[in-house]
Amino acid sequence: xxYQGFRVLLHLRLGIxxxxxxxxxxxxxxxxxxSELFRRHKYITEAYFxxxxxxxxxxxxxxISSELSHVFCGKQNxxxxxxxxxxxxxxxxxHRRLTSSVKIEIQPEVISSLSCEAIVIERLPSGVFAxxxxxxxxxxxxxxxxxxxxxxxxxxxxxxxANRSVVEVHVDLSPNSLSGNKNSWELKIxxxxxxxxxxxxxxxxxxxxxxxxxLFVHCVDEGDTLNQSCIFSSTDEGVRTSPHAxxxxxxSGIVKHTKIVSVLTFIAAVVGALSVFMACIFYSEVSVYNxxxxx
Amino acid sequence: MEVMNFRSLIIFSAFLRVLxxxxxxxxxxxxxxxxxxxxxxxxxxxxxLVVDGKSPYKRSTYRYSPLIAFILTPxxxxxxxWGKFLFSASVNAVKDWISVKDQYLRCRLSRSDIDLLxxxxxxxxxxxxxxxxxxxxxxxxxxxxxxxxxxxxxxxNCEPIIxxxxxxxxxxxxxGNLFQGxxxxxxxxxxxxxxxxxxxxxxxxxxxxxxxxGKKPAIVDWNSRxxxxxxxxxxxxxxxxxxxxxxxxxxxxxxxxxxxxCTGIFFYLYEWEFLHExxxxxxxxxxxxxxxxxxxxxxxxxxxxxxxxxxxLISFLPQLIVQIVLVFRFAQDFPFCFFVQTVAFxxxxxxxxxxxxxxxxxxxxxxxxxxxxKLKWEGILCVLVWIGAQTHWLFWGYMLEFKGKxxxxxxxxxxxxxxxxxxYVMITxxxxxxxxxxxxRLVTSRTKKIT
Numbered sequence: 024x025x026y027q028g029f030r031v032l033l034h035l036r037l038g039i040x041x042x043x044x045x046x047x048x049x050x051x052x053x054x055x056x057x058s059e060l061f062r063r064h065k066y067i068t069e070a071y072f073x074x075x076x077x078x079x080x081x082x083x084x085x086x087i088s089s090e091l092s093h094v095f096c097g098k099q100n101x102x103x104x105x106x107x108x109x110x111x112x113x114x115x116x117x118h119r120r121l122t123s124s125v126k127i128e129i130q131p132e133v134i135s136s137l138s139c140e141a142i143v144i145e146r147l148p149s150g151v152f153a154x155x156x157x158x159x160x161x162x163x164x165x166x167x168x169x170x171x172x173x174x175x176x177x178x179x180x181x182x183x184x185a186n187r188s189v190v191e192v193h194v195d196l197s198p199n200s201l202s203g204n205k206n207s208w209e210l211k212i213x214x215x216x217x218x219x220x221x222x223x224x225x226x227x228x229x230x231x232x233x234x235x236x237x238l239f240v241h242c243v244d245e246g247d248t249l250n251q252s253c254i255f256s257s258t259d260e261g262v263r264t265s266p267h268a269x270x271x272x273x274x275s276g277i278v279k280h281t282k283i284v285s286v287l288t289f290i291a292a293v294v295g296a297l298s299v300f301m302a303c304i305f306y307s308e309v310s311v312y313n314x315x316x317x318x
Numbered sequence: 319m320e321v322m323n324f325r326s327l328i329i330f331s332a333f334l335r336v337l338x339x340x341x342x343x344x345x346x347x348x349x350x351x352x353x354x355x356x357x358x359x360x361x362x363x364x365x366x367l368v369v370d371g372k373s374p375y376k377r378s379t380y381r382y383s384p385l386i387a388f389i390l391t392p393x394x395x396x397x398x399x400w401g402k403f404l405f406s407a408s409v410n411a412v413k414d415w416i417s418v419k420d421q422y423l424r425c426r427l428s429r430s431d432i433d434l435l436x437x438x439x440x441x442x443x444x445x446x447x448x449x450x451x452x453x454x455x456x457x458x459x460x461x462x463x464x465x466x467x468x469x470x471x472x473x474x475n476c477e478p479i480i481x482x483x484x485x486x487x488x489x490x491x492x493x494g495n496l497f498q499g500x501x502x503x504x505x506x507x508x509x510x511x512x513x514x515x516x517x518x519x520x521x522x523x524x525x526x527x528x529x530x531x532g533k534k535p536a537i538v539d540w541n542s543r544x545x546x547x548x549x550x551x552x553x554x555x556x557x558x559x560x561x562x563x564x565x566x567x568x569x570x571x572x573x574x575x576x577x578x579x580c581t582g583i584f585f586y587l588y589e590w591e592f593l594h595e596x597x598x599x600x601x602x603x604x605x606x607x608x609x610x611x612x613x614x615x616x617x618x619x620x621x622x623x624x625x626x627x628x629x630x631l632i633s634f635l636p637q638l639i640v641q642i643v644l645v646f647r648f649a650q651d652f653p654f655c656f657f658v659q660t661v662a663f664x665x666x667x668x669x670x671x672x673x674x675x676x677x678x679x680x681x682x683x684x685x686x687x688x689x690x691x692k693l694k695w696e697g698i699l700c701v702l703v704w705i706g707a708q709t710h711w712l713f714w715g716y717m718l719e720f721k722g723k724x725x726x727x728x729x730x731x732x733x734x735x736x737x738x739x740x741x742y743v744m745i746t747x748x749x750x751x752x753x754x755x756x757x758x759r760l761v762t763s764r765t766k767k768i769t
Contacts, residue, residue, distance in 0.1 A: 277727075306647065
């Protein structure tokens with residue numbers, strides 16, 4: 024009996040140890056779902072839209088938390104510090120540029136063994152969109168190493184008919200682009216955006232507010248024979264973001280104009296049609312060549 | 319006094335276009351605002367998708383027949399000398415020097431070739447009608463050196479292709495090549511819906527008194543242009559009496575067959591996406607975004623609710639009335655009829671963009687030799703009124719789109735003013751036009767018996 028009790032305890036402890044080992048192994052190497060994600064998709068957002076039809080902030084945050092938990096790279100544990108120093112909306116009118124100054128601090132000793140890229144995900148508010156072809160053009164010019172828009176990228180729909188969209192931008196972090204003290208990268212990311220036709224209002228303008236971007240650093244350990252990749256997200260500790268909200272005032276139609284505009288438009292069309300009608304009816308009965316071409 | 323000969327005119331125009339294309343390449347590379355039309359990038363991307371064996375409708379906002387993308391595909395896989403076949407030898411040297419590598423550049427050069435082809439067709443039509451050389455040169459100048467047309471062509475817009483086809487249809491009808499004219503007409507309506515408005519004047523022109531089996535139609539010479547109204551009334555009565563003639567039925571059947579054949583092939587290849595983007599979109603288009611049309615603000619203010627069928631019909635009524643009255647008034651002078659119909663169609667349309675102006679600019683040179691309007695000062699006044707109203711609209715459009723000001727009401731008022739300018743210019747042109755049917759009545763024994 025005692026021997027059997029001892030065997031049960033031994034098996035229990037062995038089971039617990041094996042579970043712990045499995046857990047450590049899971050943490051040490053990239054989770055299968057995470058590696059799969061970057062093997063199948065160039066963009067994180069692409070993977071989100073495979074499972075969801077539209078952008079819902081809560082669902083997107085859950086997706087990030089579940090799919091992109093950070094993984095330690097290489098033999099040493101390290102945690103880069105990601106922060107958004109400044110956010111600005113540059114330009115006037117319907118076509119502007121959203122700029123974000125991003126700082127990524129990292130231990131200098133790990134830089135040489137890793138190949139990293141910064142990933143910025145802008146969940147655009149309703150009423151604003153990015154042109155995927157414009158982003159492609161910027162990538163072709165080398166401004167980004169990759170950039171695309173996901174979700175509702177229809178360029179022509181007004182806000183009332185359109186869903187939200189997401190812009191994902193990748194920027195290579197090479198050792199050559201490190202800042203002066205060689206332990207951080209400072210990036211200025213500029214994304215061209217366009218306003219949709221806003222819903223009608225009373226005051227003539229609609230407010231569009233931008234949330235903070237989601238920041239990631241995606242690294243591949245070049246010393247790792249398996250070439251595993253790992254990722255750090257801005258939901259980790261130590262991320263600072265700019266406190267000021269970015270607001271875009273988009274001109275919108277005024278509801279009280281509806282009746283007068285519709286009536287006058289139709290009157291104009293009818294008057295125009297009648298004018299042409301009268302001109303045709305009273306067109307000169309005989310048009311005779313007078314012998315010379317008038318110049 | 320001869321201004322210049324036609325060949326020199328074409329060569330000079332070609333050089334102008336090549337210079338603009340070279341400048342356009344520089345501006346695209348060095349400046350934030352691109353010279354190239356956005357639509358041009360759409361066409362080129364669609365052509366590249368076709369070369370890759372994919373649907374051109376994968377390119378968002380490509381809303382044209384796949385034919386246009388197909389036409390541009392040779393620039394992707396044929397050597398740069400593709401464009402040389404369409405240009406004269408002297409221009410080839412310039413193109414070689416420019417070193418055409420980029421497929422976009424090759425596309426744009428081909429588009430400018432079509433521009434020059436339109437100029438050639440205009441000359442052909444005027445020569446068929448016996449217009450003297452000097453007047454012909456002046457008229458062709460109006461197309462080749464119109465700032466709208468050469469910038470739109472060199473920015474990569476596809477409208478000159480449509481213009482060239484429509485002018486070729488006019489040439490076919492004038493030469494009595496009805497079969498060929500019908501084939502091209504079916505094709506052009508498939509490519510761009512708007513030429514359907516020419517169906518009725520073409521049918522009216524295919525009068526049995528003009529087109530008889532085994533005989534070429536006789537064209538009224540420019541030197542003998544005069545006409546009386548009562549002949550037009552008689553012809554309308556004769557039309558209703560004998561509406562179904564051989565030439566009319568054949569023209570209608572052949573063009574309809576070509577239209578449905580092309581539509582059927584592309585529906586087979588690209589299914590509902592093609593039907594929706596290339597055809598249905600244009601028939602049902604109501605764009606709330608600002609454009610020259612007087613309807614844009616009305617559409618935007620009512621966009622959140624569906625328009626009732628009655629509202630849609632009422633908004634279509636002014637367009638319908640104008641088209642009918644123009645056709646029945648001027649059909650026999652069908653180049654002029656095409657011109658005024660196109661101006662009216664654009665002016666009364668629910669959406670107007672700058673590229674639509676090319677539709678009637680290519681027809682304007684065809685009517686100038688018959689206009690009593692003097693350039694000083696009636697002609698200049700028309701030009702200034704039209705450009706002034708457009709510039710006024712563009713100012714408010716700039717304030718809205720590039721300065722973000724809430725100026726919807728002012729912009730809509732500017733569109734009303736531009737509409738008024740279009741009506742004024744159209745009525746002035748009508749009043750100063752010497753109505754001249756294209757064809758003479760062919761004398762037959764039956765005609766002799768009636769008279």
